[in-house]
Amino acid sequence: MPAPTRVERHRAPTRPAHxxxxxxxxxxxxxxxxxxxxxxxxxxxxxATGNPPGWWGPRMRVYGIxxxxxxxxxxxxxxxxxxxxxxxxGR
Amino acid sequence: xxxEVTVPVASLYAAHEKVxxxxxxxxxxxxxxxxxxxxxGAFYLLPWLNWNERQAVLFDLPARKFFIFGLVFWPQxxxxxxxxxxxxxxxxxxSTAMGGRLWCGYACPQTVWTETxxxxxxxxxxxRQARLKLDRGPWTLRKLTRxxxxxxxxxxxxxxxxxxxxxxxxxIRVLAGEMVTFSPGPWExxxxxxxxxxxxxxxxxxxxxxxxxxxxxxxxxSAMFDRDTLVITYDKERGEPRGAGKRTPQxxxxxxxxxxxxxxxxxxxxTGIDIRxxxxxxxxxxxxxxxxCDSVMDRVGLSRGLIRxxxxxxxxxxxxxxxxxxxxxxxxxxxxxxxxxxxxVSLRSPVSLDVIRDRNILYKLTDDGQxxxxxxxxxxxxxxxPQRYVLEARGAGALTLLPTDRTYFVPSGAVYSVPLRVxxxxxxxxxxxxxxxxxxxxxxxxxxxxxxxxxxxPAR
Ligand code: SF4
Ligand code: SF4
Numbered sequence: 001m002p003a004p005t006r007v008e009r010h011r012a013p014t015r016p017a018h019x020x021x022x023x024x025x026x027x028x029x030x031x032x033x034x035x036x037x038x039x040x041x042x043x044x045x046x047x048a049t050g051n052p053p054g055w056w057g058p059r060m061r062v063y064g065i066x067x068x069x070x071x072x073x074x075x076x077x078x079x080x081x082x083x084x085x086x087x088x089x090g091r
Numbered sequence: 092x093x094x095e096v097t098v099p100v101a102s103l104y105a106a107h108e109k110v111x112x113x114x115x116x117x118x119x120x121x122x123x124x125x126x127x128x129x130x131x132g133a134f135y136l137l138p139w140l141n142w143n144e145r146q147a148v149l150f151d152l153p154a155r156k157f158f159i160f161g162l163v164f165w166p167q168x169x170x171x172x173x174x175x176x177x178x179x180x181x182x183x184x185x186s187t188a189m190g191g192r193l194w195c196g197y198a199c200p201q202t203v204w205t206e207t208x209x210x211x212x213x214x215x216x217x218x219r220q221a222r223l224k225l226d227r228g229p230w231t232l233r234k235l236t237r238x239x240x241x242x243x244x245x246x247x248x249x250x251x252x253x254x255x256x257x258x259x260x261x262x263i264r265v266l267a268g269e270m271v272t273f274s275p276g277p278w279e280x281x282x283x284x285x286x287x288x289x290x291x292x293x294x295x296x297x298x299x300x301x302x303x304x305x306x307x308x309x310x311x312x313s314a315m316f317d318r319d320t321l322v323i324t325y326d327k328e329r330g331e332p333r334g335a336g337k338r339t340p341q342x343x344x345x346x347x348x349x350x351x352x353x354x355x356x357x358x359x360x361x362t363g364i365d366i367r368x369x370x371x372x373x374x375x376x377x378x379x380x381x382x383x384c385d386s387v388m389d390r391v392g393l394s395r396g397l398i399r400x401x402x403x404x405x406x407x408x409x410x411x412x413x414x415x416x417x418x419x420x421x422x423x424x425x426x427x428x429x430x431x432x433x434x435x436v437s438l439r440s441p442v443s444l445d446v447i448r449d450r451n452i453l454y455k456l457t458d459d460g461q462x463x464x465x466x467x468x469x470x471x472x473x474x475x476x477p478q479r480y481v482l483e484a485r486g487a488g489a490l491t492l493l494p495t496d497r498t499y500f501v502p503s504g505a506v507y508s509v510p511l512r513v514x515x516x517x518x519x520x521x522x523x524x525x526x527x528x529x530x531x532x533x534x535x536x537x538x539x540x541x542x543x544x545x546x547x548x549p550a551r
Binding site for chain 1: 152153155166169172276278279281304305307
């Protein structure tokens with residue numbers, strides 16, 4: 001198979017801004033999927049009839065908060081994988 | 092980089108040099124414009140299209156229902172959405188195996204919007220040379236007005252894009268009214284700005300870096316390539332040894348290749364690579380270099396196709412096989428998934444019935460020895476037309492239903508909640524049982540749905 005030759009430019013990123021970009025971006029992609037699946041099965045309005053937490057509200061608000069929550073978790077996961085994959089960094 | 096002029100700019104990514112793609116016309120450029128027009132046209136116009144007095148394509152998140160022309164999807168239909176996504180993914184794999192990065196070159200939103208932003212840059216700042224000069228020159232009034240004009244175009248276009256995007260998820264006419272009076276909801280405002288800003292940044296500034304650093308597809312696509320996949324390549328055998336100067340029929344005999352080293356293919360490349368170095372992962376297969384090289388070959392009187400769509404097998408002077416196991420597997424899978432989807436959607440019942448028990452009271456005994464269970468039923472009219480429905484229930488014993496008139500009128504796409512009291516003799520039969528509640532349309536006899544519910548009663 002003619003694997004496209006990788007251009008030398010693609011070295012592992014070292015600049016903090018670049019790394020932060022990667023972590024935020026992969027978390028974002030994961031959050032998009034998680035939000036979609038989660039709210040396909042859970043209707044915030046149905047939960048609102050029970051005893052929801054104080055920040056609960058109309059659907060759009062819960063979707064939005066859910067998305068940022070998943071994004072946050074995604075960034076944590078991405079950061080951990082980054083840290084574990086680069087054991088020598090920061091020594 | 093063979094005479095390419097690049098200017099380093101401050102950017103999020105290290106050692107990034109801004110690419111100034113030269114504009115090119117030609118067969119593939121025309122094909123891409125066509126694709127850009129079609130896709131952007133569909134994106135910007137679709138939300139305004141109405142169908143049966145409602146928005147034709149609307150993923151109504153606040154109301155949790157999706158409208159796609161005549162079809163209405165509910166959260167219960169999530170499987171169909173998943174199915175559709177799998178079909179889309181497989182289609183991407185299939186097209187990649189056959190045609191390489193056709194998606195990147197002609198259809199990816201990143202390409203389409205970058206193309207549009209480049210066009211706006213061109214009409215305000217001029218062509219490649221003019222842009223290079225403008226960026227290197229001092230800040231004059233002329234530079235200020237040109238850059239300002241570009242920013243105004245970019246920002247308004249990006250905002251319009253964000254607005255359109257949100258218009259797929261909340262009714263666009265209502266949203267437009269809110270925008271005009273500056274009163275959109277906080278989340279609508281947020282997502283409009285968010286998507287608008289993403290468009291502005293990705294298409295205006297990040298451009299090829301999205302493909303290089305951010306795109307998951309770009310990382311995985313080469314796994315789908317084989318030696319029969321269509322790729323864009325420079326014909327080394329024919330082009331080398333390259334060199335400037337005139338070409339005559341004798342040139343080849345004198346040991347000169349066909350490449351005149353004009354570097355046009357490099358100048359037009361949106362990702363700033365030199366295709367003559369071989370197939371590279373950064374190449375998004377936009378075919379701009381083909382158009383560039385063809386026009387040069389026309390000018391110097393050599394035949395076209397020094398850079399062209401071809402396959403590895405063809406380059407190695409072997410036969411290219413279109414029908415190969417990989418292609419056949421993808422095609423069969425794809426065809427069966429699409430067929431299954433169409434069948435499943437057309438067989439989908441146009442009405443559905445949910446039953447919710449009253450959670451507080453299990454059952455109620457009446458004075459005359461009967462037992463009552465109370466349910467809330469939700470009738471979903473998934474059909475395109477309003478319908479009159481009638482509710483019925485069956486069980487082991489004789490059931491009495493209250494209210495006695497159980498005909499309900501439900502508009503298209505609406506959900507209707509009705510209380511239903513089911514009464515039965517308390518001990519005949521003894522204990523709890525499972526009953527079947529059904530809904531039937533009076534207007535369309537074929538339309539009905541059943542659901543099971545627990546009927547609770549004292550055990551003795
Ligand atoms: S590499 Fe990714 S972002 Fe770039 S054109 Fe291809 S699919 Fe789109
Ligand atoms: S090498 Fe050619 S096809 Fe590939 S991205 Fe550059 S101009 Fe487009």
